[in-house]
Amino acid sequence: MALDRVGFVGVGLMGHGMAKNIVEKGHPLTIVAHRNREPVEDLKSRGAREAADLHELAAQSDIVVLCVTGSPQVEATLTGPGGLASAGKELIVCDCSTSDPSSTVKLAAQLAPQGITLVDTPLSRTPKDAEAGTLDVMAGGDDATFDRIRPVLEKFAGRIVRTGPVGSGHTMKLLNNFIAMGYAALYSEALTLGAKAGLTPQVFDSVIRDGRMDCPFYRTFFTWVLERDPNAHRFTIANALKDMTYLSGYANASGTVNPLGAAVRNSFALAAGAGRAEDFVPMLSDVIAGMNGVKLTAK
Structure with a gap:
């Protein structure tokens, strides 16, 4: 059985290690650059593909992991001009950012009719743990979605705790x-x-x-x-x-x-x-x- 194709947005301090573990442990990985080219080039050398923009990244992915600053950046990545939703395809989006729970719940309801399932999977521990694949993850969302994303989360997490419905993780x-x-x-x-x-x-x-x-x-x-x-x-x-x-x-x-x-x-x-x-x-x-x-x- 083929592994899900993973897209990753936010390959910074935490995101680089997470993405490294995803691609090195077998998932096809597509990334998108923001400002710093160094982590992008490193991940490409490990087998990741680089998308030109969020639309292209969504088109090449089944599950997208977000590791950005907070809710404004999550909202722009998902629903802004040329955002992930613009690809018009079914996606599961795992928001690993530390976001405002009220925004998460609102976005999840807004995106569901478009075939996009948003779940909150925020992190604990440090960038060193991200590199080592030993982060803690707090996972909100329904059971069926969790079962689908768990193999991806396990690539960079040492401990995953189910917290309840969407918003509970954040x-x-x-x-x-x-x-x-x-x-x-x-x-x-x-x-x-x-x-x-x-x-x-x-x-x-x-x-x-x-x-x-x-x-x-x-x-x-x-x-x-x-x-x-x-x-x-x-x-x-x-x-x-x-x-x-x-x-x-x-x-x-x-x-x-x-x-x-x-x-x-x-x-x-x-x-x-x-x-x-x-x-x-x-x-x-x-x-x-x-x-x-x-x-x-x-x-």
Whole structure:
């Protein structure tokens, strides 16, 4: 039985590794370029085909994976001029972006009469996990569609969790990121308070590491804090703010009191407003420290 033909939109930090695993594990893969040619050329050297545009990519695919910034980009990719829907053919579209669940549900209903099935399959973990094929996936949608897309998801995922109907995957992703970005905001303020008292990040780490408050997110965050490795957690403050803004919208729409969500969002809004939007999330610790007149480095 022939494997489904896969199209991939968004071969960036996360997408390159995902697409690499798809093509190297046997699926015919078609990609489309955006700005950076390097990942495109690398994937072509591994056997991927390059489409000239989204219309052509849709025509050559059975399942299309999206790994773009958020809902505006997803909407433009699907329904914008020359978007995937313009090909006029049946498709399954897996949105691996961190998107607004309300947009996902609306788009799915809009596209269904055109023969396009949109499901939400957002991701957790890092670009290193994408390269290794060990991402976590939260999968919304109906059972029949999930059974069809699972062989594709398994090419880049080590763990796949079914979350429920369309939209539930993106909702769960926002909750996941709320917890993660909440940790980032807490670590940043705790480090600053410690610095005010003369407690270095090294002392802080010696207490937290291997204790009950340790976790993989803490480890990547503190790889920046202690080692100044800029690649420790390549997720921008701008993306964190975007996700927390989506969470705020969901809380408002559902009538949910969400004071901690607002506080976490404001931490990232503050950093973005200070010109640090393109810095990575662990660098929030330096922003908060600097605003309080302390440093987290010896120099």
